[in-house]
Amino acid sequence: MQMIEYADREALIEKITDHLARDLTSALQNRPRATFVVPGGTTPGPIFDLLCRKNLDWAQVDVMLSDERWLPEDDPRSNTRLLRQRLLVNRAAAAGYLPLYAACEFPEQGLPALAAGLEPHLPIAVMLLGMGTDMHTASLFPGADKLTQGLAPDAPALVAMRAPGAPEARITLSARVLDASEHKHIVILGDDKRVALEHAQTLTPSVAPVCAVLNDTTVHWAP
Numbered sequence: 063m064q065m066i067e068y069a070d071r072e073a074l075i076e077k078i079t080d081h082l083a084r085d086l087t088s089a090l091q092n093r094p095r096a097t098f099v100v101p102g103g104t105t106p107g108p109i110f111d112l113l114c115r116k117n118l119d120w121a122q123v124d125v126m127l128s129d130e131r132w133l134p135e136d137d138p139r140s141n142t143r144l145l146r147q148r149l150l151v152n153r154a155a156a157a158g159y160l161p162l163y164a165a166c167e168f169p170e171q172g173l174p175a176l177a178a179g180l181e182p183h184l185p186i187a188v189m190l191l192g193m194g195t196d197m198h199t200a201s202l203f204p205g206a207d208k209l210t211q212g213l214a215p216d217a218p219a220l221v222a223m224r225a226p227g228a229p230e231a232r233i234t235l236s237a238r239v240l241d242a243s244e245h246k247h248i249v250i251l252g253d254d255k256r257v258a259l260e261h262a263q264t265l266t267p268s269v270a271p272v273c274a275v276l277n278d279t280t281v282h283w284a285p
Contacts, residue, residue, distance in 0.1 A: 063263075063276045063277070063278075063279050063280075063281060064279075064280045064281065065280075065281045065282075065283060066280060066281070066282050066283070067283055067284070068282065068283065068284040069284070070284055070285070071108075071251060071284045071285075073284065074249065074251075074282055074283075074284040075108045075109055075112060076112065077282070078109060078190075078247065078249060078282045079109055079112040079113045079116065081247060081280070081282075082098075082109075082113055082188060082190060082247065083113065083116040083118055085187070085188045085244075085245035085247075086098060086118055086123060086187065086188050087118050087119075088245075089187035089188060089244060089245065090118075090119055090122055090123075093187070094122065095122050095123070095124055095158075095183070096122065096123050096124070096187035096188065097123075097124050097126065097160070097183045097184065097185075097186045097187050097188075098123050098124065098125050098126070098157075098186075098187065098188045098189075098190075099125075099126055099127070099128050099186050099188070099189045099190065099191075099235065099240070099243065100125065100126075100127060100128065100145070100149065100190045101127070101128050101129075101141075101190060101191050101192040101200070102127055102128075102129070102130065102131075102141025102144055102145075103141070103192055105192050105249060105251060106144075106190065106192065106249070107144065107148050109190070109249070110144075110145070110148040110149035111148055113149065113154065114148070114149050114150070114151050114152040114153060114154035114155075115152050115153055115154075116153065116154075117153065118153075120153055120154050120155075120156040120157045121156040121157070123154075123157045123158065124157065124158040124159070124160050124183050125145065125149065125150065125154075125157050125158065125159050125160070126159070126160035126161075126162065126180070126183070127141050127142065127145065127162050128189070128191055128199075128200040128201075128234065128235050128240065129141070129162070129200040129201035129223075129232055129233065129234035129235065130142060130162035130163055130201075130232065130233050130234075131230040131231075131232055132163065132168070132169045132222075132230055132231040132232060132233060133163070133230055134163070134165070135163065139230070140163070142161070142162070142163060145159070160179060160180060160183060161176065161179075162176060162220075162233050163176075163233070164176060168222070168231065169222035169231050169232070169233045170222050172233075173218075173220055173222060173233070176220055176233070177218060177219050177220045180219055180220065181219060184219065184239060184242075185239075185242045185243065185244065186239065186240070186242065186243035186244065187243070187244050187245065188243065188244065188245045188247075189240060189243035189245065189246045189247065189275075190247045190248075190249065191240070191246075191247070191248045191249075191272075191275065192248065192249055192250070193248055193250050193255060193258070193259060193262075193272045194255075194258075195254050195255055195258045196258075197258055197259075197261070197262045197265070197269070197270035197271060197272050197273075198225075198271050198272065199240075199248070199271055199272040199275060200234045200235055200240060201223045201225070201228075201232040201233070201234035202223070202234060202237060202271035202272075202274070203223065203225035203226075203228065203271065204268075204269060204270070204271060205225060205226050206223050206224065206225040206226075207223065207224045207225070208221050208222065208223055208224075209223070209268065209271065210268070211236075212234060212236050212237060212271075213236075213237045213267050213268065213271065213274055214236075214238070215238060216238070217236035217237065217238045217239075218236060219235065219236060219238075219239050220233055220234070220235060220236070221233070221234055221235075221236050237267065237271070237274035237275060240274075240275045241274060241275045241277065246275065246278060246279040246280065247279065247280050247281075247282060248272070248275075248276075248279055248280070248281045248282070249281075249282045249283075250281065250282070250283050251283070251284055251285075252285065253285060255283075256283055259272070259281065259283075262276075263276070
């Protein structure tokens with residue numbers, strides 16, 4: 063793991079956007095298409111606002127979420143809604159999109175078709191993740207019902223997940239798929255998350271799931 067520290071959040075947003083654009087451009091020099099995995103939540107929005115304007119070959123990029131709440135796209139808590147509003151616009155409107163939601167009551171019902179659509183786009187070329195103060199990443203939460211499966215070396219690409227305190231069922235890329243990404247980035251903001259990350263490195267992935275994806279990852283931190 064490498065950590066890059068920034069003086070403030072504005073500097074982080076600007077520089078990590080440059081990193082991601084450069085990595086995507088590099089990936090496309092070696093393959094016809096590049097899969098780009100991004101998180102939901104509040105942290106990546108400002109990054110998306112800059113990244114979507116970057117001049118790269120977006121038509122050859124397929125964007126997908128690291129995880130998604132099992133909610134329709136028009137729900138205010140849908141991560142897909144965030145992507146369509148803030149990333150898949152401007153120049154990035156030309157990118158492809160790989161969904162992590164289907165119109166089924168439970169994620170288990172949609173998993174086979176979603177996984178089949180995902181497999182041809184693996185491995186991931188460029189990955190951006192976040193991390194919670196509980197040391198979760200994607201929807202690999204401590205105490206989640208299928209965390210053991212999501213962390214297993216032979217895990218499927220996608221895992222349905224339910225976690226304490228999470229009001230909706232979720233679907234997440236497994237740690238195996240995330241960790242196999244060619245370029246890996248995690249963004250964390252604030253002293254509390256830095257302390258959590260430092261603590262995570264003394265723990266096992268079953269307690270601190272973010273540990274499962276830290277190898278050869280660049281962590282970007284600002285206070």
